[in-house]
Amino acid sequence: QKEVEQNSGPLSVPEGAIASLNCTYSDRGSQSFFWYRQYSGKSPELIMFIYSNGDKEDGRFTAQLNKASQYVSLLIRDSQPSDSATYLCAVYGAGNMLTFGGGTRLMVKP
Amino acid sequence: NAGVTQTPKFQVLKTGQSMTLQCAQDMNHNSMYWYRQDPGMGLRLIYYSASEGTTDKGEVPNGYNVSRLNKREFSLRLESAAPSQTSVYFCASTPWGLGTEAFFGQGTRLTVV
Numbered sequence: 001q002k003e004v005e006q007n008s009g010p011l012s013v014p015e016g017a018i019a020s021l022n023c024t025y026s027d028r029g030s031q032s033f034f035w036y037r038q039y040s041g042k043s044p045e046l047i048m049f050i051y052s053n054g055d056k057e058d059g060r061f062t063a064q065l066n067k068a069s070q071y072v073s074l075l076i077r078d079s080q081p082s083d084s085a086t087y088l089c090a091v092y093g094a095g096n097m098l099t100f101g102g103g104t105r106l107m108v109k110p
Numbered sequence: 111n112a113g114v115t116q117t118p119k120f121q122v123l124k125t126g127q128s129m130t131l132q133c134a135q136d137m138n139h140n141s142m143y144w145y146r147q148d149p150g151m152g153l154r155l156i157y158y159s160a161s162e163g164t165t166d167k168g169e170v171p172n173g174y175n176v177s178r179l180n181k182r183e184f185s186l187r188l189e190s191a192a193p194s195q196t197s198v199y200f201c202a203s204t205p206w207g208l209g210t211e212a213f214f215g216q217g218t219r220l221t222v223v
Contacts, residue, residue: 006152034211043200043214044153088152090212097168098143098204098212102152 003027004091006101014109019076021104023089026070030093033065033072038086038103047087048074079108112136116201116215123191123222131186131218133201139213140206142184143168144176146197147217153200159184161206191222 003026013019021035032051036044050056050063050072062075072091076083089101114135123129135142140161145153155168159178173195175187184203188195199218204210 032210036212043217044212045214046211049211092204092210097155097158098202099155099169100145100153 003099004089004101006087006089006104008102009105010107011104012107012109013079015079015081017079017108019079019083019106019108021074021076021087021089021106023072023074023101024070025072025089025091025099027091027093027099028067028070030091032092033063034090034092034098035061035063035074036088036090036100037083038088040085044088076106079106081108081110084108114201114203114213114215116199116218118218119216121218121220123188123220125192125222127191128187128189129191130188131199131201131220132183133185133215134183135201135203135213136182137203137205137213138181139203140181141204141210142178143202143204143212144174144184144186145200145202146170146195147200148197156186156199191220193222196220196222 005024034049035047038044048063050065056063060077064073086103088103117132143158144156157176162181201215202212
């Protein structure tokens with residue numbers, strides 16, 4: 001079983017809608033949680049990180065963390081076609097390792 | 111500010127050839143990583159170096175070796191390339207401690223024929 005799990009998608013949402021991306025992880029000792037966006041042929045770029053239970057908002061993006069359920073999510077409000085990309089969940093934990101999920105492909109349709 | 115620099119950007123190897131991928135960061139980060147990414151998949155950790163002088167295996171280390179040359183540089187070596195190693199390779203670095211965020215190089219697209 002992979003340590004960080006994501007639905008591969010594609011997740012298709014209409015422009016202006018809320019996109020909800022989910023991630024589960026297996027290591028209860030994990031400390032920090034990250035969301036990266038990766039456009040085709042490019043390197044991952046950091047969108048947000050969160051390390052406390054609850055919500056963290058940054059512009060149109062909200063990260064949600066529930067350590068008891070070992071669950072982290074990313075909400076994108078007012079989705080734009082430019083948000084179409086693969087979103088990677090990453091978990092930072094024991095041994096200073098950063099482990100990625102398989103990514104969710106998001107498609108925002110005009 | 112260059113961030114994380116990888117060389118080369120593209121490489122074609124014949125089966126059995128060897129090569130070294132170079133990575134350097136100028137952010138004074140302690141931890142460095144090598145990942146591979148195959149079509150339609152996320153990133154899989156090959157090796158990492160939590161700090162200068164240490165290296166550890168990740169999820170898919172077979173067929174690779176690494177060297178943490180100094181705090182700035184972390185190289186990945188393929189001793190005898192195989193077609194299964196055709197992939198995009200990313201180097202990344204992170205600062206030390208909680209809440210660290212990874213910075214990625216631009217990637218090396220490697221094809222083994």
